[in-house]
Amino acid sequence: MIEVVDLQKSYQKTQAVRGISFRVQPGEVYGLLGPNGAGKTTTLRMLATLLKPTGGSAKVAGFDVVRQPLEVRRNLGIVNGGMKVYDKLTGYEVLDFFGSFYDLWGPKLKERIAWAAELLHIEPSVLSKQVRQMSTGMQQKIVIARAILHQPQVLLLDEATAGLDVFARRALLDFVRQYAGLGKTLVYSTHVMSEAEEVCDRVGFIDHGLLVFEGSLQEALELGSGSLERAFIRRLEQAA
Amino acid sequence: MKEVFKIARKEILTYVREERIALIILVPLVILPLLMNLPILLLARSYHEVENKQMVVAVQGVPLELHELLRQNRFTIRFSSEPSHEVREKLADVGIVYEDGRYTIYDSNRVMNLQPSAATERAKEVLQRYKEQVVLTRIQPRGLAPSDLEPFAIETKKAASEQEQAMGLLALVIPMVVVGLVILGGHPVALEATVGEKEKATIEALLSAPIAPAKLLWGKGLAIFLVAVFTGTISSIGVLLGNLLLQHNLAGRVQALPENLQMQIGSLALAPADLLAIAITTLLLAFFIVAVMLAVGIFARSYREASIYFGPMDFLAFAPLAFFILLDYIKVQDWFFALPGLGVVLALDAIVKGNSSPWQLGLNWLSTLAYGVLALHLAYRNFQREDVVFRN
Structure with a gap:
């Protein structure tokens, strides 16, 4: 469902992504792990058609990210830790606003909002509050609900637990497994190894814009003698 | 088209829920009539007291x-x-x-x-x-x-057009209010709709939705346009309210003032064609200003940077005043009507004074439309440039 071949991104003198390739199948959670500035966010932004690659290619749900950006966006949801939604709108208005871009109107929209709210444990009464009156965790749930409202085939989560308290974080990790269980394709980008260990089926280590390891979670754990963090450090040291 | 209206609705809702919205609406309706009436009221009252x-x-x-x-x-x-x-x-x-x-x-x-x-x-x-x-x-x-000492009489009469004389104070106030408030009225929405998306980190969620950049631009532009025109309209209502108050309650008192303290209270002595011409001129100005705000707003990295860019536009809001002072010293040429912004001031001035020619108005409307299209094109390009959109 996601196919990335030699993907590259350069900004004038900086090469943020230097040619990475990976595939993610439906029902799979792929962990894109790397330190800050490794190129995770740039990679996900290219997959979400927010940035144009300067080399290579990528397909999301069968659509090319450069030539078919609108089709890609119709089949994709993206959440990142710093992402916000309109704080002066109510939760319902936010979902109504974004839903309209996916042809979700009237009863169908209501049905989807109810579905997302149930999946993310959002009380219906909370949806009538303005976003600025909600807790940080609840705001993040609205951000996620917005991303899954159209039940995208592909969901990209980039440092999505940043700033969340323990309960909200737990709810999010549970949600990731649940959503993958629906046959969806997920990329889970983080630098927190314990989270990746908990939710990912396969992982890729990215450093300085290059994928320095790719394999199943089991293979990664074996590489680190049972610790994903140790595997990550070893592989990055070897790459350096 | 539904998406365009959805985006415009979102921008307007965000604006309306701003705590200061009541002030934004009430200020022109209350403050403008007060500003027009209070000094004259106080002057007339004080003068009456002092006189006796x-x-x-x-x-x-x-x-x-x-x-x-x-x-x-x-x-x-x-x-x-x-x-x-x-x-x-x-x-x-x-x-x-x-x-x-x-x-x-x-x-x-x-x-x-x-x-x-x-x-x-x-x-x-x-x-x-x-x-x-x-x-x-x-x-x-x-x-x-005594009449032998005055062999002839001296009389001064105004040479201004009948319409200008009938408009009185309004001939000066209307162009100033229309231009000024159309420009300033759109600012808050333009900031929120462009650089606000960056500052509040909402732009990524918006751009990841399957919406064409042109629709996004039209939706945001429509919201800014509606608010700018709304602000211009309620401000004009404020001016007319103030003028009505002057006419009905204060006219006598003003006439009782000595000549050097008097001012001419006018009335909205405009034919329907003039009102239509003002509406077209204003709407085209709003289109041009909105397009500039979109292009500049999305380019800015922060509210602060946007405010710096919007500064010259604020100057344009006050330009009518400076322009009216200078008008007596400038011989107005037809091509002045094609100047961005200032041409609109000239056109409005000519309409309210009954001096406008179809050629001058046509030149102004076409040039304003052309500037607007150029600015819109720039805005469209800026919205598609990732180095601009993700600049922060």
């Missing part, structure tokens, strides 16, 4: 007949060897000195104070009347009448 007030005049060398005339005109006489000192020390409202066939009036030279100015005016009137009495006593024995 007993005032003190310090005199030196003034003949007795004049004393009597001064007393009849509500002056209390204070004899002094130095009336100018008395006025300086505020012991008298005005001073009169007669020396070597010359009357000198000392006034206080206090700015924005009606009482001394009224005292001086009253003293001048008394002296004028006294002069007429003296002249009469001198010419009568020679068989002359």
